[in-house]
Amino acid sequence: MIRYRNIVVLAILIGLLSSCGFRRKKYENPITKDTQQPDKVLFDKAIKDIERNRFEVARITLNTLINTYDTSEFMAKAKLAIADSWFREGGSHGLAQAEAEYKDFILFYPTLEEAAEAQEKVCMIHVRQMEKPDRDMKHALRAEDECRNLLVQFPNSKFAPRAQQLLREIQEVIAEGEFRVGSFYHTKGSNPAAANRLQALVDHYPLYSRADESLWKLGDAYSKMGPRFRQKSGEAYARIVKDYPLSAYADQAKQKLVALEMEVPEADPVAYARMKYELENRQKPGMMHHVWGIFRKSPDTTMAAKSGSPAMTSMRPTLPATVPTGEEGGAGVSAEVTVAPVSGPSALDTQPDARQRPPEQPATPAPKQEKKR
Known part of the structure; x- marks a missing residue:
């Protein structure tokens, strides 16, 4: 009994010590140069403070380095360390400050190798704040833009493969949100709205894990909109x-095509190989994953694709198929505005000026008749 009590006391003591700052998380970008230069001493001191979660003290030390040794060779490292301190501190305020510092670092040092890392951290700032697909998509859309910027600006960086996978996971979340909206319209019977949502989804995010189901509901929505579709x-x-030849809807889709008297296409070998790879490497969530998912704020990305090129443009709202366009026989709605001079007499020329018309006299009230007594 005494032995178990000692173990519990020791575990509590270790937890208290770790929470009081004795646990160190090693800094990712230290300076390996062994020198006793005063600016290097200041940098090393700040890094130790960052590792011990003394972020405010570390930033004061780094700002002292920057302001005192403005020609130091460690200037770029110091600016990056300030951004990293905000990133480690976390919270909405800390992450916002970290994003601003990383953006400044990329602006001042775009050719350094650490610039790609800074852009990757900006992407991770918004990935950390992403919510589930049925919530606000603000951070998901920002994360998509920032990861795409990393692939465009630093395509040969060592962070590019990681950013590409992050982009696939982010787009999985965005596509899931669009799919839920489209499925709601489909279940409700609003087929034009469902078709508009699902068509944009499958065109822009073909790597979405439920793209085959989206196409199935899309075809069903179009079939209920009349023979024109x-x-x-x-x-x-x-x-x-x-x-999607390995989809559970493939056989039913073939039957639908036969019923519509349309040609049944052959499966694309590249699509077959990609889908086979995805099914073999898909991570199957356990039972507890679904249980704890109710309490989790972040989205579930276990079904995201592991291969394929993610979309490199943002999804834009599309025009519903039921809205006529000018290309359909020229009978569509035109938004063109033209300006032409007025020819011939107008109402201003033929009618008298209303401002010169004398005001009408009020009608004289009839005299009151006296009541007979």
């Missing part, structure tokens, strides 16, 4: 057969 319905079913 028969071709679009068949195209949706044909994409399932061609681009």
Whole structure:
């Protein structure tokens, strides 16, 4: 009994010591140069403070280095360390400050190797704040933009493969949000709205894990919108057969195409290989994963694709298929505005000026008749 009590006391003591700052998380970008230069001494002192979570003290030391030794060779490292201190501190305020510092670092030192790392940290700032697909998509959209910027600005960086996978996971969350909206419209019976959402989804995010189901609902929505959309319905079913040959909806899509008297396409070998790879490498969440998912704020990205090129443009709102366009026989709605001079007499020329018309006299009230007594 005494032995177990000692173990519990020791565990509590270790927890208290770790929470009081004795646990150190090693800094990722130290300076390995062994020198006793005063600016290097200040930098090393600040790094020790960052590792011990004394972020405010570390930033004061780093600002002293920057202001005192403005020609120091460690200037760039000091600026990056300030941003890292805000990133480690966390919280909405700390992450906002970290993003501003990282952006400044990229602006001043775009050719350094650490610039790609700074851009990757900016992406991670918004990934950390992402919420579930049915919540606000602000941080998911920002994370998508920042990860895309990393791939565009630093394509040969060692952080590019990681950013590409992050982008696939972010787009999985965005696509899931669009799919839920489209499915809601489909279940409700608002087929034009469902078709508009699902069409934009499958066109922009083909790597989405439920793209085949989206195409199935898209084809069903088009089939319920009348014979004018028969071709679009068949195209949706044909994409399932061609681009998602291992889908559970592939056989049903073939039957739909036969019923529509449309050609059944052959499966794309590249799409077949990619889908096979995804199914073999897909991480299956356990039972407790679903249980704790209720209490988790961050989205679930276990179903995100592991291969393929993510979309490099943002998804834009599309025009519903039921809205006529000018390309359809020239009978569409035109938004063109033209300016032309007025020819011939107008109402201003033929009618008298209303401002010169004398005001009408009020009607004289009739005299009151006296009541007979």
